[in-house]
Amino acid sequence: xxxxxxxxxxxxxxxxxxxxxxxxxxxxxxxxxxxxxxxxxxxxxxxxxxxxxxxxxxxxxxxxxxxxxxxxxxxxxxxxxxxxxxxxxxxxxxxxxxxxxxxxxxxxxxxxxxxxxxxxxxxxxxxxxxxxxxxxxxxxxxxxxxxxxxxxxxxxxxxxxxxxxxxxxxxxxxxxxxxxxxxxxxxxxxxxxxxxxxxxxxxxxxxxxxxxxxxxxxxxxxxxxxxxxxxxxxxxxxxxxxxxxxxxxxxxxxxxxxxxxxxxxxxxxxxxxxxxxxxxxxxxxxxxxxxxxxxxxxxxxxxxxxxxxxxxxxxxxxxxxxxxxxxxxxxxxxxxxxxxxxx
Amino acid sequence: xxxxxxxxxxxxxxxxxxxxxxxxxxxxxxxxxxxxxxxxxxxxxxxxxxxxxxxxxxxxxxxxxxxxxxxxxxxxxxxxxxxxxxxxxxxxxxxxxxxxxxxxxxxxxxxxxxxxxxxxxxxxxxxxxxxxxxxxxxxxxxxxxxxxxxxxxxxxxxxxxxxxxxxxxxxxxxxxxxxxxxxxxxxxxxxxxxxxxxxxxxxxxxxxxxxxxxxxxxxxxxxxxxxxxxxxxxxxxxxxxxxxxxxxxxxxxxxxxxxxxxxxxxxxxxxxxxxxxxxxxxxxxxxxxxxxxxxxxxxxxxxxxxxxxxxxxxxxxxxxxxxxxxxxxxxxxxxxxxxxxxx
DNA sequence: CCTCCAGCCTTGACCGATCCAAGGCAGCAT
DNA sequence: ATGCTGCCTTGGATCGGTCAAGGCTGGAGG
Numbered sequence: 001x002x003x004x005x006x007x008x009x010x011x012x013x014x015x016x017x018x019x020x021x022x023x024x025x026x027x028x029x030x031x032x033x034x035x036x037x038x039x040x041x042x043x044x045x046x047x048x049x050x051x052x053x054x055x056x057x058x059x060x061x062x063x064x065x066x067x068x069x070x071x072x073x074x075x076x077x078x079x080x081x082x083x084x085x086x087x088x089x090x091x092x093x094x095x096x097x098x099x100x101x102x103x104x105x106x107x108x109x110x111x112x113x114x115x116x117x118x119x120x121x122x123x124x125x126x127x128x129x130x131x132x133x134x135x136x137x138x139x140x141x142x143x144x145x146x147x148x149x150x151x152x153x154x155x156x157x158x159x160x161x162x163x164x165x166x167x168x169x170x171x172x173x174x175x176x177x178x179x180x181x182x183x184x185x186x187x188x189x190x191x192x193x194x195x196x197x198x199x200x201x202x203x204x205x206x207x208x209x210x211x212x213x214x215x216x217x218x219x220x221x222x223x224x225x226x227x228x229x230x231x232x233x234x235x236x237x238x239x240x241x242x243x244x245x246x247x248x249x250x251x252x253x254x255x256x257x258x259x260x261x262x263x264x265x266x267x268x269x270x271x272x273x274x275x276x277x278x279x280x281x282x283x284x285x286x287x288x289x290x291x292x293x294x295x296x297x298x299x300x301x302x303x304x305x306x307x308x309x310x311x312x313x314x315x316x317x318x319x320x321x322x323x324x325x326x327x328x329x330x331x332x333x334x335x336x337x338x339x340x341x342x343x
Numbered sequence: 344x345x346x347x348x349x350x351x352x353x354x355x356x357x358x359x360x361x362x363x364x365x366x367x368x369x370x371x372x373x374x375x376x377x378x379x380x381x382x383x384x385x386x387x388x389x390x391x392x393x394x395x396x397x398x399x400x401x402x403x404x405x406x407x408x409x410x411x412x413x414x415x416x417x418x419x420x421x422x423x424x425x426x427x428x429x430x431x432x433x434x435x436x437x438x439x440x441x442x443x444x445x446x447x448x449x450x451x452x453x454x455x456x457x458x459x460x461x462x463x464x465x466x467x468x469x470x471x472x473x474x475x476x477x478x479x480x481x482x483x484x485x486x487x488x489x490x491x492x493x494x495x496x497x498x499x500x501x502x503x504x505x506x507x508x509x510x511x512x513x514x515x516x517x518x519x520x521x522x523x524x525x526x527x528x529x530x531x532x533x534x535x536x537x538x539x540x541x542x543x544x545x546x547x548x549x550x551x552x553x554x555x556x557x558x559x560x561x562x563x564x565x566x567x568x569x570x571x572x573x574x575x576x577x578x579x580x581x582x583x584x585x586x587x588x589x590x591x592x593x594x595x596x597x598x599x600x601x602x603x604x605x606x607x608x609x610x611x612x613x614x615x616x617x618x619x620x621x622x623x624x625x626x627x628x629x630x631x632x633x634x635x636x637x638x639x640x641x642x643x644x645x646x647x648x649x650x651x652x653x654x655x656x657x658x659x660x661x662x663x664x665x666x667x668x669x670x671x672x673x674x675x676x677x678x679x680x681x682x683x684x685x686x
Numbered sequence: 687c688c689t690c691c692a693g694c695c696t697t698g699a700c701c702g703a704t705c706c707a708a709g710g711c712a713g714c715a716t
Numbered sequence: 717a718t719g720c721t722g723c724c725t726t727g728g729a730t731c732g733g734t735c736a737a738g739g740c741t742g743g744a745g746g
Binding site: 367368369370371374381382383386405407408409410411 | 693694695696697700701702703
Binding site: 357377410 | 731732733734735
């Protein structure tokens with residue numbers, strides 16, 4: 001096969017092998033792959049034939065070494081929370097993998113210690129293992145973003161820089177307020193007047209943002225919100241307790257929740273009291289998790305357009321990693337409402 | 344800083360930089376990192392000081408090129424199925440990332456076209472982007488396994504080689520029959536006599552395996568199984584319809600299901616008929632998904648020890664990639680039962 | 687006093703791609 | 717026939733590590 005002596009028979013073909021088979025130099029093969037325009041068409045064809053014959057694909061490590069880029073995007077995943085309905089991360093990962101593949105990137109996962117949001121980033125950066133990061137948990141006041149910026153590491157955030165409006169890094173986010181406005185208006189359109197809110201504690205930027213969508217929708221119809229809101233931990237039992245209190249004290253006919261987890265808490269309360277979701281009391285959640293999709297009678301939920309988020313993230317990454325690197329402003333996307341039996 | 348001219352100031356330090364600072368050769372630094380035993384202790388300390396001072400970490404690409412290994416493990420993820428309660432993959436991914444980090448590996452995700460189980464593997468292999476694969480969807484009769492074996496690509500399967508008992512590749516799996524036996528016995532212990540089975544269609548090896556656990560438990564107590572089993576698609580509506588038919592025709596007091604998705608279908612039927620899960624009819628699912636954890640009143644479910652699976656997978660990978668490569672036999676792990684309100 | 691050897695470190699080549707600058711070879715004008 | 721332009725091709729250097737083999741040192745042994 002014209003291989004150099006000493007090569008293991010099963011070793012993948014190299015650029016030199018292709019060059020020899022096609023009767024050209026290595027550089028010509030490289031150009032055929034990276035800058036086909038530079039070649040005369042008949043030469044190009046000959047090289048492409050040889051590439052196809054040998055099943056050649058450039059060695060990643062060699063290319064990475066020379067070009068100082070890995071075509072890998074680092075994504076930190078934290079331990080899945082048991083007992084919640086949070087599925088955002090997983091759906092996002094899928095979308096990101098799909099989208100970044102089209103852009104020629106792969107996704108490298110690394111583990112995240114929830115207590116140390118910076119762990120892992122530094123090592124990958126110093127060993128030039130990834131070209132850029134996608135940062136997801138910006139609700140923590142994103143110390144990663146600040147840190148990555150001082151390190152001049154390219155990254156795109158899924159989530160606004162809540163704690164630092166001056167931040168200039170690219171980000172993509174979903175308009176939670178608009179989503180809850182949508183959910184609330186949906187309920188109001190169906191004749192509900194007393195729509196309650198169950199959200200997260202006040203120190204959550206995202207929670208307050210979503211809540212503002214609910215109160216905005218209520219006010220725009222001249223409806224009161226006083227006494228109709230509750231702010232708790234993001235657990236099923238918190239949602240259960242909060243909804244029980246609200247039902248007793250404020251007599252709402254519908255609930256809008258900051259998460260599917262809380263909405264499931266409401267369903268617990270309803271089931272305990274023999275109330276039927278969607279008939280006696282309407283419930284809307286947030287995230288369109290698998291739970292919302294399969295729980296009887298179906299939980300209406302705000303759905304984040306994670307495919308679009310991933311696409312925008314990859315677009316931002318591409319301009320960030322382009323030559324010259326271009327700044328990408330923040331992007332805010334609109335969620336939709338998946339209507340099911342609970343409303 | 345003694346950098347060579349032309350270096351960008353912010354470029355990560357290289358082995359040569361460390362060598363210069365420590366006053367030794369590059370090879371000595373390399374040995375300090377990879378074979379500390381070869382160095383005299385005072386030299387080792389000097390080099391380690393220099394490494395710490397500069398914040399040196401070996402360049403991945405360079406190391407990969409020379410050693411012909413990437414320390415990356417490829418994992419193909421398929422599009423998440425909407426409308427089901429399948430969470431195995433995501434929990435497994437988390438565990439795998441955690442475990443492989445400890446072994447010095449990172450996980451590279453790549454997209455999978457559900458119609459072409461081989462897509463993506465070949466490119467990664469030919470471009471030497473990953474050292475090995477973890478194959479997860481062996482229920483398809485795993486053409487990947489066969490194909491990877493002919494390519495002599497190292498891989499470990501999560502899932503037995505159902506279709507090919509002669510296969511010799513390493514695998515790790517969870518004993519689904521034992522899990523369903525556990526679930527069924529749990530119900531029988533609580534006094535149920537007529538325990539129905541809702542599983543997958545007969546061409547599913549996994550489905551038949553799980554079913555055998557149910558029938559084994561029933562037979563071991565001398566109870567009949569005739570007319571108590573139904574085999575359908577893995578959707579909520581299939582589970583709903585199958586359970587309705589079974590309730591009418593066989594009057595079971597409990598259901599064991601091959602998946603949480605099917606179990607949710609049973610819950611739908613119960614809720615439609617005003618029956619309370621756990622009080623009127625018991626239900627057990629399989630996978631311990633988030634759905635099972637949060638749905639009222641809690642769905643008892645068979646839980647796969649995915650952390651242990653990941654650990655075994657990584658162990659198998661390590662021996663596979665070791666020198667010399669060691670064969671790793673199949674490993675079968677026992678699931679547990681997460682008992683909740685539905686039983 | 688010389689040889690030998692073990693222990694420790696250094697030297698040079700190499701992995702497989704891309705970048706750079708110089709070399710070849712048309713074709714056209716002079 | 718010569719010179720020159722423009723396009724394609726070529727060899728060499730390079731990225732940053734690791735492998736294999738060679739060199740230097742000091743102490744033991746003859």
